[in-house]
Amino acid sequence: MSTPATSPSPAARRGYIAALVAAFLGWLFDGFEMGLFPLIGKPALQDLLPDATPLVQGQWFTVIIAVFLVGAATGGVLFGWLGDRIGRVKAMALAIFTFAIFTGLCAFVTEAWQFAGLRFIASLGMGGEWSLGVALVNELWAGRNRAWIAGMIGAASNIGFLLTGILSLKLNASIESVTGMLGSLGLSQSTADFLLHNRAWRFIAVSGALPALINFFILIFVPESHKWEEEKASGKTSHWATWDLLGVLLAATVAMVIIYVWSPMTTISAPIAGVITVVGLVIAMWGYLHPVRQYMSRFAATQKTDSGEHKAVLRNLVIGAGLASVALLGTWGSVQQAAKWSSGLLPKGSTIPIIEYTVIATALGAILISLITPLIADKLGRRFTYTLLCALSLGGAIAFFQTNHPFADGTISTWFYISAFLLGGLTASFYGFFPLYFPELFPTSVRATGQGFCFNFGRLVAAIGALQLANLTRLFAGDNLTQFQMESNAYSVLSCIYLVGMVLIWFAPETKGRALS
Numbered sequence: 001m002s003t004p005a006t007s008p009s010p011a012a013r014r015g016y017i018a019a020l021v022a023a024f025l026g027w028l029f030d031g032f033e034m035g036l037f038p039l040i041g042k043p044a045l046q047d048l049l050p051d052a053t054p055l056v057q058g059q060w061f062t063v064i065i066a067v068f069l070v071g072a073a074t075g076g077v078l079f080g081w082l083g084d085r086i087g088r089v090k091a092m093a094l095a096i097f098t099f100a101i102f103t104g105l106c107a108f109v110t111e112a113w114q115f116a117g118l119r120f121i122a123s124l125g126m127g128g129e130w131s132l133g134v135a136l137v138n139e140l141w142a143g144r145n146r147a148w149i150a151g152m153i154g155a156a157s158n159i160g161f162l163l164t165g166i167l168s169l170k171l172n173a174s175i176e177s178v179t180g181m182l183g184s185l186g187l188s189q190s191t192a193d194f195l196l197h198n199r200a201w202r203f204i205a206v207s208g209a210l211p212a213l214i215n216f217f218i219l220i221f222v223p224e225s226h227k228w229e230e231e232k233a234s235g236k237t238s239h240w241a242t243w244d245l246l247g248v249l250l251a252a253t254v255a256m257v258i259i260y261v262w263s264p265m266t267t268i269s270a271p272i273a274g275v276i277t278v279v280g281l282v283i284a285m286w287g288y289l290h291p292v293r294q295y296m297s298r299f300a301a302t303q304k305t306d307s308g309e310h311k312a313v314l315r316n317l318v319i320g321a322g323l324a325s326v327a328l329l330g331t332w333g334s335v336q337q338a339a340k341w342s343s344g345l346l347p348k349g350s351t352i353p354i355i356e357y358t359v360i361a362t363a364l365g366a367i368l369i370s371l372i373t374p375l376i377a378d379k380l381g382r383r384f385t386y387t388l389l390c391a392l393s394l395g396g397a398i399a400f401f402q403t404n405h406p407f408a409d410g411t412i413s414t415w416f417y418i419s420a421f422l423l424g425g426l427t428a429s430f431y432g433f434f435p436l437y438f439p440e441l442f443p444t445s446v447r448a449t450g451q452g453f454c455f456n457f458g459r460l461v462a463a464i465g466a467l468q469l470a471n472l473t474r475l476f477a478g479d480n481l482t483q484f485q486m487e488s489n490a491y492s493v494l495s496c497i498y499l500v501g502m503v504l505i506w507f508a509p510e511t512k513g514r515a516l517s
Helices: 010-048 054-086 088-108 112-140 146-173 175-184 189-207 210-221 226-233 242-261 270-302 307-332 335-345 354-380 382-403 414-428 430-441 444-466 469-475 483-507
Strands: none
Touching: 010 054, 010 088, 010 112, 010 146, 010 189, 010 210, 010 335, 010 354, 054 088, 054 112, 054 242, 054 270, 054 307, 054 444, 054 469, 088 112, 088 189, 088 210, 112 146, 112 226, 112 430, 112 444, 146 189, 146 354, 146 414, 146 430, 175 189, 226 444, 242 270, 242 444, 270 307, 270 444, 307 335, 307 382, 307 414, 307 430, 307 444, 307 483, 335 354, 335 414, 335 483, 354 382, 354 414, 354 430, 382 414, 382 430, 382 483, 414 430, 430 444, 469 483
């Protein structure tokens, strides 16, 4: 890895490396956090809703995912705003602390709604950490390193996703030795049984609190972004105002209303829910954009500024949100469903841990392809690369869900692993692309908030889309198909969202070769 383009002193270089290590660990644990619920959600809801039917448990599974995505959307703007106002490092430490502690607390819930509430708070920090880490590292490591850095961002989060599968696989294969280890730490047998019951989902949730420890490293060794410090010295950071966050609060409230109208807790008809969704999305976008609009208005009132630049920022916010929405809806409609869906491939009573195998195979593909995607974007350009990623992701999703069928003999085919590897890699390629592209769309003064909005507003759209999976599945109910086949078709149809991305990207600016402003 080459050094930053500014040829820093040895002490500064050590600070830059520390920032990269801290951000890498933050992204890694982001991925671990994202991978937790798809892995432990099913056994957790079996314990929390013991009298509910599998259908109701599945609906709650989708609702909790949706709530998590709304929290991430809100946290991306909230912590991005905080990073633009008080600095990247302090805000990043707070974001990591938030998602770590509240993930760990999920181990002690007794009701499904408690699980949803804690996942929401945890996701606030997760959404914020992504945007803050991307802003900090891109600003410190400006120059030729940015493509490698973007690839590391995408790879790191998928390494975390991989770790959830490995942890669950190893944990359940050696449950007796883990019980003994907990006993040696002074925990009673009843406490150990509580943590390790039903695939040890509570123990895995507790492990999600470990990232809080890296905050000591961040606050001691990681330097603040020099670009942000220049913005602060010029007085630009003073134009952020706390009351602007009322718009974010409004957006989050409206987003939760949208989740509610599509949840199993209400009987609102689909047409009315559709109208509420459209109106709600408009209000939510207005609310999430409110802090940036107000900032630019105050800045323009105090200095002579180029109104064209402000219009470009707003245009990039909307287009960036659309690009992220396509990628995230594709991911949460395919990869995040793949582990649960794969359990239907084996006969009932099979002891093969196919869920963990699916997580591991998709994560390995995601690590490799997200690492090289930014390098491809540097060669081919941003718009052509995004178009190519959409086409390949669509093909990968359809191939996985349409060519894998139940294994009557209980043996997993080689093609399943190959197609899962490709599914995970191709659909996750965007998580190496966005850390390269989104920082180029915004100036330093609004970079954390801007890219936080773009990436995480996509999570809100993905949340709403994920709630439509049950409706999409029912569309195929009249074709004499099994539940497994209906779900295969629903996930395949939802993946067609990538066609929208292949058109939308050509309205976005081409930023290949541009330096960060």
